[in-house]
Amino acid sequence: MPTRILLVGAGAIGAFYGSRLACAPNTAVSALCRSSYKAVKANGFKVTSPNYGDSMFRPEHTFGSPDEAKQAALSWDYLLVATKALPDVNDDSTLLEGLVGPETSIVLVQNGLGVEEPYRKRFPKASILSAVTIASAVQPNHGSITHNRWTRISIGPYLPHLDSGSTTAEPSDDTATQKNSRLVELLKAGGIADAELYDHAGLQFVRWHKIAINAAMNPSSVLSGGTGNQEMSTDPELSRHLLAVMNEVLETAPKVLGKPLPPKLASAERILGSTKKNSSGSKPSMQIDWEKGNRLELEVILGNPIRIARDKGIEMPRLQSMYALLRKAQENREQAKESKL
Numbered sequence: 001m002p003t004r005i006l007l008v009g010a011g012a013i014g015a016f017y018g019s020r021l022a023c024a025p026n027t028a029v030s031a032l033c034r035s036s037y038k039a040v041k042a043n044g045f046k047v048t049s050p051n052y053g054d055s056m057f058r059p060e061h062t063f064g065s066p067d068e069a070k071q072a073a074l075s076w077d078y079l080l081v082a083t084k085a086l087p088d089v090n091d092d093s094t095l096l097e098g099l100v101g102p103e104t105s106i107v108l109v110q111n112g113l114g115v116e117e118p119y120r121k122r123f124p125k126a127s128i129l130s131a132v133t134i135a136s137a138v139q140p141n142h143g144s145i146t147h148n149r150w151t152r153i154s155i156g157p158y159l160p161h162l163d164s165g166s167t168t169a170e171p172s173d174d175t176a177t178q179k180n181s182r183l184v185e186l187l188k189a190g191g192i193a194d195a196e197l198y199d200h201a202g203l204q205f206v207r208w209h210k211i212a213i214n215a216a217m218n219p220s221s222v223l224s225g226g227t228g229n230q231e232m233s234t235d236p237e238l239s240r241h242l243l244a245v246m247n248e249v250l251e252t253a254p255k256v257l258g259k260p261l262p263p264k265l266a267s268a269e270r271i272l273g274s275t276k277k278n279s280s281g282s283k284p285s286m287q288i289d290w291e292k293g294n295r296l297e298l299e300v301i302l303g304n305p306i307r308i309a310r311d312k313g314i315e316m317p318r319l320q321s322m323y324a325l326l327r328k329a330q331e332n333r334e335q336a337k338e339s340k341l
């Protein structure tokens, strides 16, 4: 039997990693699509990449709805969720109802903190793997994926009972750890040489570290009227702001997680330095979503870190100000849209 993987949310990131996993031996990758269903069902995905060239990726099965996927009655080894994380809009864990069997691991390839919790609550017995990627990809048209640069994906089992200092492993921990190693092997076999294996605590640090970048760049671009990454990092006042936001996150993470930040993770100064050199003209995804009138991943990038820290008695004043302003701006925009209907 092949290893069966279903992409739940086969957009830029889901279809990019899906296309690589489909190259691993004895691995069958299917896709649950929404607006891209017709295009993908007819022609599969065309993926262009500076690393892997141009290729076609035809999912084994292409489903147009969760019901259609359920009716296929297949046993999934991995459900790889790569929708945008919008817990204030949808609870995407409901999409997985009827698809999670005893052998199934749920893999969350999404930005933000706290993205795993809705899945853990709905599927308490399933192994959950948490993944953070720095890859840059877009889906300019349905079924077309442009991979721009970087491939790194870091994956660890999500075992939150270990956060409370408990050293008592649960019986399912071994399964999650083994499924995690297997997924990293499959990604490497599919050509992702920098797929990285982490344990639970290590991966949560990687999540906080990515949040330092996302919480600094994403809302600041929207609040400054659409400024690109490099321009923000070279503007005298904005660059001070970015540095201070990143440091706020990197100083909070060890207090929340109860351990020092691993030295291998880049400092705020280093991140800012490399953003200054990045002349690609790129803008953060939140700004691109804002321009399209889409809902923003605000809750997982700003709201959840603030709430997780506050639960431990720690305030994050820079994140809190941006969250309060942007949340209201989004609410006002949604109300204006509704009043035009």
Ligand SMILES: NC(=O)c1ccc[n+]([C@@H]2O[C@H](COP(=O)([O-])OP(=O)(O)OC[C@H]3O[C@@H](n4cnc5c(N)ncnc54)[C@H](OP(=O)(O)O)[C@@H]3O)[C@@H](O)[C@H]2O)c1
Pocket: 008, 009, 010, 011, 012, 013, 014, 032, 033, 034, 035, 036, 082, 083, 084, 085, 095, 109, 110, 111, 133, 134, 135, 136, 137, 138, 139, 285, 297
């Ligand atoms: N793109 C990047 O470079 C990048 C880099 C690092 C991390 N990330 C993170 O990766 C995650 C995914 O981002 P992305 O850029 O890949 O987003 P994306 O291109 O918008 O892909 C999300 C996909 O999920 C689909 N989807 C949403 N709800 C669905 C449903 N109910 N049923 C079926 N499909 C559904 C969307 O379909 P529709 O088209 O119908 O909405 C879309 O195809 C986000 O958390 C993002 O922050 C992205």
